[in-house]
Amino acid sequence: xxxxxxxxxxxxxxxxxxxxxxxxxxxxxxxxxxxxxxxxxxxxxxxxxxxxxxxxxxxxxxxxxxxxxxxxxxxxxxxxxxxxxxxxxxxxxxxxxxxxxxxxxxxxxxxxxxxxxxxxxxxxxxxxxxxxxxxxxxxxxxxxxxxxxxxxxxxxxxxxxxxxxxxxxxxxxxxxxxxxxxxxxxxxxxxxxxxxxxxxxxxxxxxxxxxxxxxxxxxxxxxxxxxxxxxxxxxxxxxxxxxxxxxxxxxxxxxxxxxxxxxxxxxxxxxxxxxxxxxxxxxxxxxxxxxxxxxxxxxxxxxxxxxxxxxxxxxxxxxxxxxxxxxxxxxxxxxxxxxxxxxxxxxxxxxxxxxxxxxxxxxxxxxxxxxxxxxxxxxxxxxxxxxxxxxxxxxxxxxxxxxxxxxxxxxxxxxxxxxxxx
Amino acid sequence: xxxxxxxxxxxxxxxxxxxxxxxxxxxxxxxxxxxxxxxxxxxxxxxxxxxxxxxxxxxxxxxxxxxxxxxxxxxxxxxxxxxxxxxxxxxxxxxxxxxxxxxxxxxxxxxxxxxxxxxxxxxxxxxxxxxxxxxxxxxxxxxxxxxxxxxxxxxxxxxxxxxxxxxxxxxxxxxxxxxxxxxxxxxxxxxxxxxxxxxxxxxxxxxxxxxxxxxxxxxxxxxxxxxxxxxxxxxxxxxxxxxxxxxxxxxxxxxxxxxxxxxxxxxxxxxxxxxxxxxxxxxxxxxxxxxxxxxxxxxxxxxxxxxxxxxxxxxxxxxxxxxxxxxx
Numbered sequence: 001x002x003x004x005x006x007x008x009x010x011x012x013x014x015x016x017x018x019x020x021x022x023x024x025x026x027x028x029x030x031x032x033x034x035x036x037x038x039x040x041x042x043x044x045x046x047x048x049x050x051x052x053x054x055x056x057x058x059x060x061x062x063x064x065x066x067x068x069x070x071x072x073x074x075x076x077x078x079x080x081x082x083x084x085x086x087x088x089x090x091x092x093x094x095x096x097x098x099x100x101x102x103x104x105x106x107x108x109x110x111x112x113x114x115x116x117x118x119x120x121x122x123x124x125x126x127x128x129x130x131x132x133x134x135x136x137x138x139x140x141x142x143x144x145x146x147x148x149x150x151x152x153x154x155x156x157x158x159x160x161x162x163x164x165x166x167x168x169x170x171x172x173x174x175x176x177x178x179x180x181x182x183x184x185x186x187x188x189x190x191x192x193x194x195x196x197x198x199x200x201x202x203x204x205x206x207x208x209x210x211x212x213x214x215x216x217x218x219x220x221x222x223x224x225x226x227x228x229x230x231x232x233x234x235x236x237x238x239x240x241x242x243x244x245x246x247x248x249x250x251x252x253x254x255x256x257x258x259x260x261x262x263x264x265x266x267x268x269x270x271x272x273x274x275x276x277x278x279x280x281x282x283x284x285x286x287x288x289x290x291x292x293x294x295x296x297x298x299x300x301x302x303x304x305x306x307x308x309x310x311x312x313x314x315x316x317x318x319x320x321x322x323x324x325x326x327x328x329x330x331x332x333x334x335x336x337x338x339x340x341x342x343x344x345x346x347x348x349x350x351x352x353x354x355x356x357x358x359x360x361x362x363x364x365x366x367x368x369x370x371x372x373x374x375x376x377x378x379x380x381x382x383x384x385x386x387x388x389x390x391x392x393x394x395x396x397x398x399x400x401x402x403x404x405x406x407x408x409x410x411x412x413x414x415x416x417x418x419x420x421x422x
Numbered sequence: 423x424x425x426x427x428x429x430x431x432x433x434x435x436x437x438x439x440x441x442x443x444x445x446x447x448x449x450x451x452x453x454x455x456x457x458x459x460x461x462x463x464x465x466x467x468x469x470x471x472x473x474x475x476x477x478x479x480x481x482x483x484x485x486x487x488x489x490x491x492x493x494x495x496x497x498x499x500x501x502x503x504x505x506x507x508x509x510x511x512x513x514x515x516x517x518x519x520x521x522x523x524x525x526x527x528x529x530x531x532x533x534x535x536x537x538x539x540x541x542x543x544x545x546x547x548x549x550x551x552x553x554x555x556x557x558x559x560x561x562x563x564x565x566x567x568x569x570x571x572x573x574x575x576x577x578x579x580x581x582x583x584x585x586x587x588x589x590x591x592x593x594x595x596x597x598x599x600x601x602x603x604x605x606x607x608x609x610x611x612x613x614x615x616x617x618x619x620x621x622x623x624x625x626x627x628x629x630x631x632x633x634x635x636x637x638x639x640x641x642x643x644x645x646x647x648x649x650x651x652x653x654x655x656x657x658x659x660x661x662x663x664x665x666x667x668x669x670x671x672x673x674x675x676x677x678x679x680x681x682x683x684x685x686x687x688x689x690x691x692x693x694x695x696x697x698x699x700x701x702x703x704x705x706x707x708x709x710x711x712x713x714x715x716x717x718x719x720x721x722x723x724x725x726x727x728x729x730x731x732x733x734x735x736x737x738x739x740x741x742x743x744x745x746x747x748x749x750x
Contacts, residue, residue: 337687
């Protein structure tokens with residue numbers, strides 16, 4: 001069956017761009033452009049953020065505690081790294097742990113979806129900072145880039161917290177283009193009944209309206225809007241990227257026909273085509289009830305797709321230049337509730353990295369016997385933010401230049417986690 | 423006549439209990455817990471024996487009346503059969519029956535067959551003596567939570583998260599009926615997760631009335647649907663008073679009344695219902711939320727697998743509560 005291809009609607013896109021421009025206060029694409037140093041020449045670095053939205057259980061993934069009061073019913077299994085065990089729910093992943101860096105000492109102290117989504121992506125607890133994908137999109141931007149710097153892939157019906165976090169003061173230019181259900185933005189394709197000449201005339205009219213609107217006003221939000229429109233239109237001109245049927249059937253099967261599998265394959269295609277940051281949301285890890293069922297379902301989707309993705313990136317020679325981050329906004333309580341669920345937990349949980357700049361086969365951090373506290377290698381969101389940038393060869397100690405102000409890119413009080421960097 | 427339950431003894435354990443079965447002689451009770459051991463209590467002496475053999479938590483238990491075997495399903499999909507004649511008890515056979523938890527086990531009246539239902543949506547029939555697979559029935563999209571053999575000896579029944587009860591001919595595997603469980607739907611649209619469906623099944627001894635339990639909607643009270651077996655029509659919905667609870671285990675008493683184990687996050691109760699009546703005859707509060715209960719064949723004794731702890735939301739121990747069932 002041919003997969004549907006569709007795009008984020010122009011209306012959605014415009015409302016997102018305007019909102020982001022407003023949020024970005026004086027936005028400031030021109031300031032940013034002035035401050036922006038072109039990325040270093042050489043192979044293009046990329047970021048792929050696999051966001052396990054809702055909060056995956058560290059005990060059913062990266063940090064199992066079998067045969068303890070908190071351990072749950074699943075066993076741990078040996079991995080490709082001697083002495084390292086992960087949950088039996090990740091059998092495929094267990095065979096590629098030598099390619100990963102696992103952090104088992106994450107302590108963000110945030111048991112909340114909204115706050116967790118923001119803090120884990122921005123590396124800050126104070127509101128208003130841009131999220132990782134926006135920052136990286138700006139820092140990796142090169143003159144002449146046509147496609148958008150960052151794209152978020154998610155399903156149509158998100159949880160309320162799914163879209164938390166934006167480009168902040170970086171403005172609409174670095175806002176992620178949202179691709180819903182794997183479909184390209186709607187209403188940017190010229191209908192067959194509408195001639196090409198008419199489309200060009202319409203676009204000239206749009207540009208004139210923009211120019212007129214910009215007269216006597218701060219031009220940056222308008223420029224940001226125009227830039228966003230162009231990037232979405234550029235994505236639209238690459239509708240072929242959304243046609244997953246161009247990929248071999250076997251590869252599509254290996255990625256999985258579920259939403260997460262399709263979106264990971266689409267992510268690889270977008271990265272390959274020149275998008276520098278892609279965030280893929282894997283939904284519904286928030287298992288307050290029947291945790292062991294839902295972790296099994298979600299891990300089943302994640303496990304094979306993730307390993308296929310890593311192998312595919314490697315086969316194409318992309319993995320060395322692509323940082324893959326697997327994280328959510330929090331972990332889940334070691335204690336099991338009366339509904340066989342695990343609740344929100346930010347004090348001791350795990351995430352994993354692979355690819356660009358990552359030291360492979362490393363486990364950093366350790367929790368106590370029942371997983372309730374970090375006893376070694378504790379890390380927080382600010383350190384993670386620094387680490388992600390460092391892995392990509394970027395300087396988290398640099399500054400954003402915004403409206404004449406210099407704002408540190410990463411939290412100046414934090415630094416990168418050297419133990420997981422190559 | 424009203425059933426009255428009187429707590430006569432409670433056996434403590436260091437982990438919450440999630441399944442239980444009462445031996446026919448009434449001497450032993452078995453339980454599965456949040457650990458790998460099968461537990462056995464001598465109800466007279468109170469002696470507890472830990473019996474290894476399972477790979478994970480035992481979440482389903484069944485004891486055929488001949489008292490030769492104990493059947494169990496564990497959380498990683500194994501179905502195990504222990505010989506009760508061996509001391510110490512040992513598994514006679516075990517099979518990897520399901521992908522994901524083996525959530526339900528049952529035996530046929532002639533004790534030749536075992537039915538298992540799993541989180542993989544399948545229902546499987548096994549030879550009780552050897553553990554050989556005889557047939558796979560059904561292809562649910564979601565968990566199978568309960569299996570039972572029809573008293574006619576020709577059908578196996580199953581219910582689960584798909585919100586339907588289905589029956590299959592044991593000999594041919596052909597589907598014989600399908601009853602919707604619309605009254606037990608509990609879909610959370612935000613997460614697109616079905617928290618409802620059928621959690622347990624029971625058939626009255628005369629074979630005329632079928633019961634299936636769960637909850638009457640998302641964050642709604644526990645509920646039971648009753649079906650007239652002859653017509654296949656739903657005859658009644660019995661709904662508990664306690665909000666945000668679920669009936670997770672049910673059984674018909676020999677006198678025809680229905681016992682239903684209901685639990686919320688912090689409490690548990692046994693509801694006694696008389697089919698045809700709108701309100702429960704009695705509601706017996708339990709020492710904690712329960713996961714399973716079993717009733718002796720003569721209906722005079724009941725056991726309940728409970729979770730307990732200083733913070734009941736996060737239980738850290740359990741108990742097996744033993745009740746005398748009195749008919750006033």
